[in-house]
Amino acid sequence: METIQTPKGQSIFSAVATIVLGVVVVAGVGVALHHSSADPQPKEYATINGTIVGPDGKTYPHAYLTDGVYPDPINSKAHGNCATCDGGHPTWPSYGPYTHFVLPSHSYVTITLMVYDSGVSLNTPYFGNVVGTIGGTATYDGVVKSNLDPTSIEHTWTLHGLPTSTQDSLFVNVPLPLNTDSEMKAYNADPTKLPVGHKVTFSFITGGKGEYVWNCEYPCGDTTYQGFGAVMGSATGYMSGKVSVI
Amino acid sequence: MALDSEAELKPTPGERLRAFSRRKDVSQTIQLGIAFTTLFVVLGIWVYPHWMPAVHSKEMHSGRMIMTIFTVLSAPICGLVLSVAMRAFLNMHRGDNPPPDQEVSDKSNTPAILAWCIGSGVFVVTAIVIGLLAYNSDENAALADSPSALTVDVTGAQWAWSFYYPAQGIHTHTLDLPSGQPVVFNVVSSDVNHSFWPVQLGIKVDANRIVTTTADARPTILGPIDIRCAELCGLNHAYMETSGAVVSSSDFTSWVNSIKATGGVQQ
Numbered sequence: 474m475e476t477i478q479t480p481k482g483q484s485i486f487s488a489v490a491t492i493v494l495g496v497v498v499v500a501g502v503g504v505a506l507h508h509s510s511a512d513p514q515p516k517e518y519a520t521i522n523g524t525i526v527g528p529d530g531k532t533y534p535h536a537y538l539t540d541g542v543y544p545d546p547i548n549s550k551a552h553g554n555c556a557t558c559d560g561g562h563p564t565w566p567s568y569g570p571y572t573h574f575v576l577p578s579h580s581y582v583t584i585t586l587m588v589y590d591s592g593v594s595l596n597t598p599y600f601g602n603v604v605g606t607i608g609g610t611a612t613y614d615g616v617v618k619s620n621l622d623p624t625s626i627e628h629t630w631t632l633h634g635l636p637t638s639t640q641d642s643l644f645v646n647v648p649l650p651l652n653t654d655s656e657m658k659a660y661n662a663d664p665t666k667l668p669v670g671h672k673v674t675f676s677f678i679t680g681g682k683g684e685y686v687w688n689c690e691y692p693c694g695d696t697t698y699q700g701f702g703a704v705m706g707s708a709t710g711y712m713s714g715k716v717s718v719i
Numbered sequence: 720m721a722l723d724s725e726a727e728l729k730p731t732p733g734e735r736l737r738a739f740s741r742r743k744d745v746s747q748t749i750q751l752g753i754a755f756t757t758l759f760v761v762l763g764i765w766v767y768p769h770w771m772p773a774v775h776s777k778e779m780h781s782g783r784m785i786m787t788i789f790t791v792l793s794a795p796i797c798g799l800v801l802s803v804a805m806r807a808f809l810n811m812h813r814g815d816n817p818p819p820d821q822e823v824s825d826k827s828n829t830p831a832i833l834a835w836c837i838g839s840g841v842f843v844v845t846a847i848v849i850g851l852l853a854y855n856s857d858e859n860a861a862l863a864d865s866p867s868a869l870t871v872d873v874t875g876a877q878w879a880w881s882f883y884y885p886a887q888g889i890h891t892h893t894l895d896l897p898s899g900q901p902v903v904f905n906v907v908s909s910d911v912n913h914s915f916w917p918v919q920l921g922i923k924v925d926a927n928r929i930v931t932t933t934a935d936a937r938p939t940i941l942g943p944i945d946i947r948c949a950e951l952c953g954l955n956h957a958y959m960e961t962s963g964a965v966v967s968s969s970d971f972t973s974w975v976n977s978i979k980a981t982g983g984v985q986q
Binding site for chain 1: 955
């Protein structure tokens with residue numbers, strides 16, 4: 474019987490080429506996924522203005538940040554400042570005009586949020602508590618509170634990260650008060666007329682450099698997944714985003 | 720006389736096995752298989768355990784022991800398969816005189832088939848028995864310990880964990896547990912399905928929205944715990960992690976008191 478044999482050099486070359494091709498394919502998929510996961514939202518850099526003494530007696534740079542929560546992406550301006558800039562989802566509520574915040578490390582950060590949306594109940598009452606802020610409180614229209622009624626919540630700003638990595642742990646949860654039906658009446662008739670809104674201010678201290686995410690814990694998506702479909706589960710840049718501590 | 724001649728000509732199974740093992744390709748495959756098996760046994764006993772998560776509970780200890788036993792038991796199979804694959808991959812059979820295709824396709828080796836089936840069956844049954852014994856032991860121990868167990872209510876929500884200690888009356892976002900005291904987790908989800916996985920405790924249980932699932936653990940060794948979601952649950956699933964620790968009883972009491980001092984909600 475005649476047998477056809479592959480030269481040994483050619484066999485080794487084929488093996489090496491197969492391995493190299495596999496590595497290239499896997500690396501290519503990795504690079505493509507990394508590129509597609511990049512946050513397209515513009516960043517808001519906190520402004521440092523002076524210093525402040527923290528509860529631990531240490532002096533920190535005092536950084537400020539302002540953002541808002543809106544019943545629609547056009548008013549939030551998170552996807553551009555124009556009458557049709559809605560990111561393709563005109564009915565989704567949205568933080569804005571920024572959803573990617575850049576904070577200085579080892580700093581005392583004060584965030585002010587203006588809230589203009591309605592709401593009802595949280596799925597998880599725990600997120601009605603103010604957690605991780607200076608004193609465990611936030612200031613709501615000038616009134617200091619440590620929690621809100623979990624059945625009267627608009628949205629939450631819940632910041633967390635990967636505690637198992639080398640970066641410092643950072644967990645902050647601030648529930649936001651709803652605008653009542655009467656407060657939303659003018660907006661419901663004309664979406665260009667926002668309610669007066671509520672002003673919420675809170676502070677926390679950042680650790681070292683790191684990458685974190687924040688999201689809303691109020692079920693403000695569609696009716697799927699207990700209110701966590703659509704805007705809550707589909708895309709960042711509306712009710713979720715990133716926090717970079719640099 | 721004719722039957723006696725046939726009996727004399729037909730080799731016994733032992734002779735066939737000896738002849739088979741004396742073939743150059745077979746002996747090389749066996750030697751390579753023994754080398755790989757030895758390597759995997761060494762790796763399984765002395766190296767792999769260092770790559771596994773740290774042990775902070777009896778359940779994790781059982782899990783790691785079972786992984787080691789299974790690795791050692793499966794080492795001969797893996798070694799044999801790898802040695803055959805390597806010979807084929809490196810074309811080590813080249814130069815031999817392969818039998819005609821017809822002969823190969825018609826030939827059957829009953830002893831080899833029996834050996835493979837019985838060996839695989841013994842391995843699988845052994846693995847099942849060892850696994851069931853360890854599982855049963857953990858379950859019985861947890862049941863016996865339950866009257867003195869610490870209860871923790873665990874809630875998974877996209878994309879954060881929260882914990883409530885009913886006896887202590889505290890809400891937390893990290894998970895501290897006293898060493899030496901068994902713990903019972905009542906796990907639920909407030910939206911989609913999650914999976915509660917305190918890695919170093921060696922347990923993992925689904926978090927469902929409607930049904931409360933329970934899991935037991937017996938923390939024994941002080942150290943940090945990583946809590947992860949092990950069920951792909953949406954946009955920020957990868958960030959659905961938090962931390963915790965197995966601490967001494969006195970440290971646990973201090974931790975609880977410090978949270979009570981801030982209104983029962985951990986800051």
